[in-house]
Amino acid sequence: xxxxxxxxxxxxxxxxxxxxxxxxxxxxxxxxxxxxxxxxxxxxxxxxxxxxxxxxxxxxxxxxxxxxxxxxxxxxxxxxxxxxxx
Numbered sequence: 233x234x235x236x237x238x239x240x241x242x243x244x245x246x247x248x249x250x251x252x253x254x255x256x257x258x259x260x261x262x263x264x265x266x267x268x269x270x271x272x273x274x275x276x277x278x279x280x281x282x283x284x285x286x287x288x289x290x291x292x293x294x295x296x297x298x299x300x301x302x303x304x305x306x307x308x309x310x311x312x313x314x315x316x317x318x
Contacts, residue, residue, distance in 0.1 A: 236308035237271040240264055243301035250298065256291035263287045279315040
């Protein structure tokens with residue numbers, strides 16, 4: 233949980249400091265805020281973590297300045313395991 237909390241916090245700061253505006257910035261900010269809230273309220277649901285990660289990656293994946301932070305969040309989410317298969 234600590235790794236996820238740290239990675240999300242770091243990426244939120246990096247995103248806040250980024251002067252560039254891009255169309256899906258609000259989506260990334262909202263999903264990161266949701267992830268931050270999840271880390272403060274017990275063990276998050278693995279499918280929700282993966283969904284948030286996909287939305288964040290889709291929103292900021294092309295912003296090279298955020299690639300390291302996004303990778304850290306992805307690695308932290310992977311610590312919770314794979315989502316259940318349907």
